Amino acid sequence: MPAEHGHGHFHEVNFDPTAAEPDHYDAAPTAGRAYRIGIGGPVGSGKTALTAALCRALGDEVNLAVVTNDIYTTEDADFLRRAGVLDPARIEAVQTGACPHTAIRDDITANLDAVERLEEKFPGLDLVIIESGGDNLTAVFSRGLADSQIFVVDVAGGDKVPRKGGPGVTTADLLVINKIDIAHLVNADMTVMTSDAHRMRGELPVITQSLVDTPDAPAVAAWVRSLL
Amino acid sequence: MDLSALILADSRFPGGGHVHSGGLEEVVSRRLVTAVRDLPGFLSGRLRTAGALAAVFAAASAHAAARSVASGHWALVDAELDARTPSLAQREASRAQGRGTARAGRIAWPSPVLDALLAETPRPHHPVVLGALVGVAGGSPYDAAMAVAYLAVSGPASAAVRLLGLDPFAVNAVVARLDLESVCSEAAAVAGDDPASLPSPGSPALDLFAEAHARHHQEEVRLFAS
Numbered sequence: 264m265p266a267e268h269g270h271g272h273f274h275e276v277n278f279d280p281t282a283a284e285p286d287h288y289d290a291a292p293t294a295g296r297a298y299r300i301g302i303g304g305p306v307g308s309g310k311t312a313l314t315a316a317l318c319r320a321l322g323d324e325v326n327l328a329v330v331t332n333d334i335y336t337t338e339d340a341d342f343l344r345r346a347g348v349l350d351p352a353r354i355e356a357v358q359t360g361a362c363p364h365t366a367i368r369d370d371i372t373a374n375l376d377a378v379e380r381l382e383e384k385f386p387g388l389d390l391v392i393i394e395s396g397g398d399n400l401t402a403v404f405s406r407g408l409a410d411s412q413i414f415v416v417d418v419a420g421g422d423k424v425p426r427k428g429g430p431g432v433t434t435a436d437l438l439v440i441n442k443i444d445i446a447h448l449v450n451a452d453m454t455v456m457t458s459d460a461h462r463m464r465g466e467l468p469v470i471t472q473s474l475v476d477t478p479d480a481p482a483v484a485a486w487v488r489s490l491l
Numbered sequence: 492m493d494l495s496a497l498i499l500a501d502s503r504f505p506g507g508g509h510v511h512s513g514g515l516e517e518v519v520s521r522r523l524v525t526a527v528r529d530l531p532g533f534l535s536g537r538l539r540t541a542g543a544l545a546a547v548f549a550a551a552s553a554h555a556a557a558r559s560v561a562s563g564h565w566a567l568v569d570a571e572l573d574a575r576t577p578s579l580a581q582r583e584a585s586r587a588q589g590r591g592t593a594r595a596g597r598i599a600w601p602s603p604v605l606d607a608l609l610a611e612t613p614r615p616h617h618p619v620v621l622g623a624l625v626g627v628a629g630g631s632p633y634d635a636a637m638a639v640a641y642l643a644v645s646g647p648a649s650a651a652v653r654l655l656g657l658d659p660f661a662v663n664a665v666v667a668r669l670d671l672e673s674v675c676s677e678a679a680a681v682a683g684d685d686p687a688s689l690p691s692p693g694s695p696a697l698d699l700f701a702e703a704h705a706r707h708h709q710e711e712v713r714l715f716a717s
Contacts, residue, residue, distance in 0.1 A: 358716040360510035361653040372507030372591035373716065 297328070297388035298491055299378065301367060301409030303431060305424075306397030308417040309441040311339045312474050313483065314394045318348035320484035325491065327390040328353040328381040330374060332366055339394060355381055363396030371408040378408075389491060400429030411490055413483065417441040418451035425460035433463050437470060437486055444473035492637065493630030495600060499592070499621050500638040502649065507591025508642060511584055512650035512715040513537060514697050517704040519654050520711075527661045530651060531668070534644045538669055540694035541581075542643030546636035546678035547689050548572050549622035553635035554682035556604045556626025564686075565611040565619070571686040572616045578698040580705035584717035588617040596624040632682035636675035644669055650715060 302310050314329060321327060329349060333339040333356065340356035343349060355377040359366035366373055378391050393409060395402065404412045414435035416424045419442060425432055432438060438460055446453050453471065460469045470482045498504055514537070518524045524533055548568065555564060576582045593615060597605055604627050608615060615623075618639045625635035648666050652659050681689060707713060 358510050358714060360512065360650070360716070361714045362509055365509050369503070370505040370507060370509050370591075372505060372594065373510050373587075375594070376507070376587065376590065 297326075297378070297382060297391045299391050299393060299408065299410050300487060300490070301393045301395060301404035301412035302415060303367065303395040303398065303402055303404060303412060303435070304415035304439075305399065305417075305420060308397070308415045308420065309439075309474065310394050310397070310415050311342055313413070313415055313439065313441070313480055314339075314392055315343055315346045315348050316474055316478060316480035317392060317484055317487060318343070318346075320479040320481065321390070321487065322349060325389045326385065326387055327392065328385060328388055329355070330377045330381070330391060330393045331356045332359050332363055332374065332394060332396040353381065353385065359396055363398045364402035367393070367395045367408060368403060368405045371405050374408050390487070400424070400427060400431050403430045403434060411436040413437045413439055415439045415441055418443055418446040418453070418456065419449045421449075422451040422453075422456045423459075425456055425463055428463050432460070435467070437468050437483070438464060439483060440469065440471045442473060442475075443471050444475045493625060493628060493634045495625050495628030496630045496634035496638040498599070499596075499624060500641045500645075502645065505591075505595050507588050508646055509649075510716045511588060511646055512654075512717065513541070513643060513647040514700040514704065514717070515647035515650040516654060516713065516715045517700040517707070519651070520707070524651065525655070527657050527665065530648065530657075530662060530665045534647060534665060534669060536694060537647060537697060538640060538644050538671065538674060540692050541697055542640045542671075543674045543678065543690070543692040544572075544575055545618040545639040545643050546674050547618075547681065547692075548616065549618040549625070549635040549639040550632035550675070550678040550682035551684070551686060551689060552619045552622030553626035553630060553632045554622075556608075556623040557629075562607070563611070565608040565615070565623075568619055568686045569612045569616060571689065572619060575691045575693065576616075577693070578701045580701040580717060581698065582616075583705075584701070585617045586614040587716065589615040589620045592617060592624070593620045596620065600624050600628050602627045631679070633675055633679040636678040636682075637671060640671045640674050640678075644671075654714070 302314055304310050329343060331339040340354045343354050344351040357373045357377050374393055381391060382388055412435050414431040440456055443453060457469060457471060472480060472482060552568060573582060593609055605623060608623050621639055622635040644666055648662050651657050652662050701717060704717060
């Protein structure tokens with residue numbers, strides 16, 4: 264018996280017959296603030312390099328800033344600053360208390376504070392890229408923090424990573440398979456990786472890339488542009 | 492215990508607490524805490540100083556939220572806690588967690604009392620906003636004191652497990668043996684007093700460790716914000 268509870272749609276199952284409350288948990292509109300893209304993935308998969316590439320590709324056309332969640336506090340932020348791809352003032356680093364997935368998923372407070380600091384400093388920001396600390400295949404961004412998320416894996420992690428699945432591979436809005444230029448050196452079968460990735464992800468997109476061959480990540484940058 | 496106090500004291504509560512170690516990371520880096528045997532002293536000392544101060548102000552804030560306080564009261568409480576927290580790093584850590592607690596708390600327990608508090612102190616101290624939320628939800632000053640006193644020791648205990656790989660059962664047992672009740676009873680007993688006359692327990696060592704931790708952020712690896 265479907266239940267209608269005051270906000271215009273029906274649920275197949277009503278767990279609480281006394282509930283007549285409107286749904287307070289509809290997703291917040293993104294209007295009036297910067298769009299937030301999360302970049303997650305295992306350690307060493309190329310998250311910082313992709314972040315730097317996106318800054319290079321989009322920095323002149325999009326008003327953007329970056330939040331990094333690195334275990335070494337400022338390692339990634341320092342790399343980005345040294346890379347000269349973005350004004351250092353536009354990069355905020357947060358500490359995650361030895362729990363990178365907590366900071367992007369279960370308790371997003373520190374990251375939201377960093378995003379808000381950047382929005383105060385740079386009015387009119389179009390895009391904030393939030394780079395997760397390196398973590399495992401289950402680490403995904405809360406929808407309360409990121410509007411869209413990219414999950415980065417690399418060929419050196421083994422060609423079985425996509426079929427291992429986990430929420431990162433199966434649910435991220437974009438899966439990036441990185442470092443394809445070295446696939447032959449680490450015996451990673453790209454046909455297996457990409458077909459597994461598509462099988463695990465259904466309709467969700469997969470991009471294979473090498474930042475050695477294409478330093479500005481054109482395919483990922485085009486995907487980001489399509490969101491803004 | 493009121494449900495609000497349980498929720499606020501739960502490490503699963505999304506208030507930003509998990510990135511703070513309460514000075515534990517600094518004492519670990521100085522090899523002052525290396526094993527479970529070092530924890531009772533550290534945690535008990537923290538409980539009876541920083542924890543007791545937090546308990547006093549959480550209890551006073553729960554009391555104030557439950558009665559109707561005049562405009563300006565929250566700014567006064569904020570200033571009194573500031574004056575009892577000499578370390579800038581500790582004040583900042585408290586306000587960061589206060590803001591995080593307010594962010595989650597205003598959705599869970601919306602109220603004009605909280606609105607008034609945040610209008611006067613947009614980045615409130617953690618014990619003040621936590622105490623106010625407990626008071627708004629109907630909890631007692633003692634409940635509010637228990638929540639912050641517990642957080643004052645559970646945060647460092649959890650950080651010790653993460654940083655040193657200590658036996659989590661042994662660490663949990665250390666926390667279970669701490670005497671939170673007397674700290675919280677004393678805090679609840681003065682909850683209705685004039686904020687200016689509230690007790691001011693403090694620990695110069697923890698103040699200095701907090702400052703050193705903030706400085707070391709610039710020089711070496713730090714996993715926790717404080």
